[in-house]
Amino acid sequence: MNDSQAGNDATGQDDLLAGAADLGAAIERHARVLAETPHDYKQVVEAVNHLRASAIAYATLCADLAGWGNPFSDLENEPGPDEEAAEAGDASTEYSPVxxxxxxxxxxxxxxxxxxxxxxxxxxxxxxxxxxxxxxxxxxxxxxxxxxxxxxxxxxxxxxxxxxxxx
Known part of the structure; x- marks a missing residue:
């Protein structure tokens, strides 16, 4: 193992990358279930639960290994690109999901x-x-x-x- 690899292991980079890969796979599985069987309640719930667990595990890795907070905290309250554009034109526009x-x-x-x-x-x-x-x-x-x-x-x-x- 060279010094660069030892440094990666010490900071948890390998674990962070593995967590990111797991999260990416969970997102892909979720998208596949929604695209192929959106009315199969059991499969959708399983995919959602797996995605949530993967996101929580990744957020924990971010905090434990890199000292950063949860990258997904308060996500629903953050304006998306459409809302940001609307806010730029009208300050009274609020995001209201339906x-x-x-x-x-x-x-x-x-x-x-x-x-x-x-x-x-x-x-x-x-x-x-x-x-x-x-x-x-x-x-x-x-x-x-x-x-x-x-x-x-x-x-x-x-x-x-x-x-x-x-x-």
């Missing part, structure tokens, strides 16, 4: 009378007594937590997704 949330619930109404009582006085005049009307009123009333309604409703299936708005 996300798309989609949720699907399959609910069994096991006791319609109990569900109607849950709606209570806040029920709409449009309430016709159909199970879907009662569930709609409960959804609109309280932000929708179907597990809070005891034996009146039974949640049979739940699926959801959240990602950047494509509009």
């Amino acid at each position: 996300v798309h949330v989609e949720a699907h619930y399959r609910i069994r109404v096991t006791d319609i009378e109990a569900a109607e009582r849950l709606v209570g006085e806040e029920s709409s005049e449009d309430l016709l007594g159909a199970p879907s009307d009662v569930v709609t009123q409960l959804f609109l009333r309280d932000g929708w937590d179907p597990y809070q309604y005891g034996d009146a409703l039974q949640t049979e299936e739940v699926s959801w997704s959240c990602g950047p708005d494509q509009a």
Whole structure:
């Protein structure tokens, strides 16, 4: 080992480069999953978790081996190139990300009378007594937590997704 290589090992350069390579591979895996199977919740979550773990490991290496802070801290609050250009033209422009949330619930109404009582006085005049009307009123009333309604409703299936708005 020459003096240059010994110096690299002493400062952790080899470890930093290995961490950067791992982070790069995690980014590529994440991009591949999003490009090939964006609706496969399990694969997307695994790729995101691996990417986050790799980024945290790299940030730890930066701090431990080079004495620098987390290069990703406060990343979402940093203006991107588009926001910087907008800020240059309009100081009042703020970055406001938009996300798309989609949720699907399959609910069994096991006791319609109990569900109607849950709606209570806040029920709409449009309430016709159909199970879907009662569930709609409960959804609109309280932000929708179907597990809070005891034996009146039974949640049979739940699926959801959240990602950047494509509009």
